[in-house]
Amino acid sequence: MNVLVINAGSSSLKYQLLNPDSGVLLAKGLCERIGIDGKFTYKAEGKATKDAVDVPMPTHAEAIQAVMDALTDSANGVIGSMKEIDAVGHRVVHGGEAFNKSVLITDEVLKAIEDCIPLAPLHNPANLTGIRACQKVMPGVPMVAVFDTAFHQTMPARAYMYALPYEYYENDKVRRYGFHGTSHKYVAGRAAAMLGKKPEELKLISCHLGNGSSVTAVDGGKSVDTSMGFTPLAGVPMGTRSGDLDAGILQYVMNKYGLSIDEMLNVLNKKSGVQGVSGVSSDFRDLTDAFEKGNERAGLAVDMFNYGVKKLIGAYAAAMGGVDAIIFTAGVGENSAAQRMAIASGLEFMGVKMDADANKARGKETVISAPDSRVKVLLIPTNEELMIAMDTAAIVK
Numbered sequence: 001m002n003v004l005v006i007n008a009g010s011s012s013l014k015y016q017l018l019n020p021d022s023g024v025l026l027a028k029g030l031c032e033r034i035g036i037d038g039k040f041t042y043k044a045e046g047k048a049t050k051d052a053v054d055v056p057m058p059t060h061a062e063a064i065q066a067v068m069d070a071l072t073d074s075a076n077g078v079i080g081s082m083k084e085i086d087a088v089g090h091r092v093v094h095g096g097e098a099f100n101k102s103v104l105i106t107d108e109v110l111k112a113i114e115d116c117i118p119l120a121p122l123h124n125p126a127n128l129t130g131i132r133a134c135q136k137v138m139p140g141v142p143m144v145a146v147f148d149t150a151f152h153q154t155m156p157a158r159a160y161m162y163a164l165p166y167e168y169y170e171n172d173k174v175r176r177y178g179f180h181g182t183s184h185k186y187v188a189g190r191a192a193a194m195l196g197k198k199p200e201e202l203k204l205i206s207c208h209l210g211n212g213s214s215v216t217a218v219d220g221g222k223s224v225d226t227s228m229g230f231t232p233l234a235g236v237p238m239g240t241r242s243g244d245l246d247a248g249i250l251q252y253v254m255n256k257y258g259l260s261i262d263e264m265l266n267v268l269n270k271k272s273g274v275q276g277v278s279g280v281s282s283d284f285r286d287l288t289d290a291f292e293k294g295n296e297r298a299g300l301a302v303d304m305f306n307y308g309v310k311k312l313i314g315a316y317a318a319a320m321g322g323v324d325a326i327i328f329t330a331g332v333g334e335n336s337a338a339q340r341m342a343i344a345s346g347l348e349f350m351g352v353k354m355d356a357d358a359n360k361a362r363g364k365e366t367v368i369s370a371p372d373s374r375v376k377v378l379l380i381p382t383n384e385e386l387m388i389a390m391d392t393a394a395i396v397k
């Protein structure tokens, strides 16, 4: 079985063709500058990446057509015809309270995704555009929507409610939704496999640490709390996002500098986080380099991030009444041994004992805790595309 995975943005579209049963990736690439001048990148597995080529893409439909042409190309293609694509899995950012799992796309589903636009005004419209373009180019091929928020719909009310007037929840759906659900679900599944246990038997804390970061408590295979909130601005400090902060600061700063709420939100989303604190970069590699050259603020930014993650691990262990394994994933989690060590050290009191040698691993599934550590610490590379393909296959089969 072959599943095409589509992640559509407003002017870009990422794609992968994979076999969800074997996990084999056949080809992947990127359409960029859709509606502008159109740039197309394609890489068949095992072959060299081709340079981006100009392909006219006035809309997402031409972008999808370019993907089809490349996949079926006689020289560099990986399939004979479009008939060899059994289903399409679409990443959709926000499913609100309507979706607690991936679903086959129908007209009603499209309507429900549309209803979630106010919750994700930048992302859901682009995701819908990608779905409609695919339906146009690939009529009759079953399509599945996989939501970033769905995995977190199992959170209990005490975790997802904000202590605001109840009407904001009842009338306006203001609540914690959480994001990165596809990643947390994937690594939680892999953790169970690595530990030889059923998901129902495990209490896990999944740390997705990248440019955007979130930490999730997974009890018995279900998300019971997560650090991102109504929007992906909440939680730990991120590349450029502030993470959690005292809302009172908004009034103080806005009054002092005469900022509008949109300007303030732009500061919180784009100029804060480790970039804002360090004044150096949003990229953790740059921060580590700058700190080694003596930049104290770069060191402070990384320290604040690590401390934020550590505190959530403590909080979620308390929330679940224990923890069997802590998972590190995404750019920082998969690559930065120093940050994993900084986050997990000092947690010996709760049964976490790292193995410095094992922790040198990068980008491959590895147990990085000591053999006698009561709580296992796992490095698990995330694979959201594979998770989307697996969900899609399970639904269309």
Ligand code: ADP
Residues within 6 Å of the ligand: 209, 210, 211, 212, 239, 282, 283, 284, 285, 286, 330, 331, 332, 335, 336, 337
């Ligand atoms: P995104 O949220 O954009 O998907 P990624 O998961 O790709 O982000 O993570 C990007 C982050 O991972 C960047 O801040 C990058 O610096 C960091 N990263 C990648 N490799 C390393 C490394 N070796 N050490 C520290 N950080 C790293």
